[in-house]
Amino acid sequence: MTDGEARVQAAVDGLGYDFRQFTVPHFVKHLEALRTRDIILHGVAFDQGLHGFWVQAETADYVFFNRRTHEVHQAHHILHELGHMMLRHQLRDLAAFLPPELMAHLRASISAAPQGHCRRWDPHDTPEEREAELFVRRLQREILLAGRLAALTHPDTSIGALDRFTRGLGYDG
Numbered sequence: 081m082t083d084g085e086a087r088v089q090a091a092v093d094g095l096g097y098d099f100r101q102f103t104v105p106h107f108v109k110h111l112e113a114l115r116t117r118d119i120i121l122h123g124v125a126f127d128q129g130l131h132g133f134w135v136q137a138e139t140a141d142y143v144f145f146n147r148r149t150h151e152v153h154q155a156h157h158i159l160h161e162l163g164h165m166m167l168r169h170q171l172r173d174l175a176a177f178l179p180p181e182l183m184a185h186l187r188a189s190i191s192a193a194p195q196g197h198c199r200r201w202d203p204h205d206t207p208e209e210r211e212a213e214l215f216v217r218r219l220q221r222e223i224l225l226a227g228r229l230a231a232l233t234h235p236d237t238s239i240g241a242l243d244r245f246t247r248g249l250g251y252d253g
């Protein structure tokens with residue numbers, strides 16, 4: 081097992097999560113309790129090139145995902161960003177990855193200097209990206225073993241429940 085694989089396995093083991101209860105919102109609630117920080121998920125109709133990104137703001141973490149992609153992919157992108165979060169990956173300046181108008185909105189609404197991680201259709205191949213993907217694969221395995229695969233392969237109702245997290249955020253770019 082490589083260092084990266086060991087780090088990912090330790091992060092998944094450290095969740096202490098009962099995967100028999102898995103839905104995306106339930107899993108997010110668990111992480112919120114673990115970290116004693118809000119995680120706010122927000123589906124936005126991005127251009128196809130942008131899958132999602134995570135912004136670590138002062139009072140909460142925001143995970144934006146592209147609601148134009150299939151629900152299965154939405155769930156994957158959300159779990160990928162949660163992977164960066166739980167693996168405590170070094171934050172990046174999102175201005176290097178996101179279009180200026182989106183950055184302007186984030187600066188006005190969430191954080192003066194938005195930092196986090198971003199996932200595009202052309203993923204940059206770095207150890208952190210590989211670890212976040214491995215985190216998703218480890219979760220998928222646990223979810224499969226717990227008999228909750230339907231919550232990943234037909235997550236539409238589960239992700240639909242996220243509306244209550246996203247209402248009031250005001251951004252629908």
Ligand SMILES: [Zn+2]
Pocket residue numbers: 160164197198199208209212
């Ligand atoms: Zn990533």
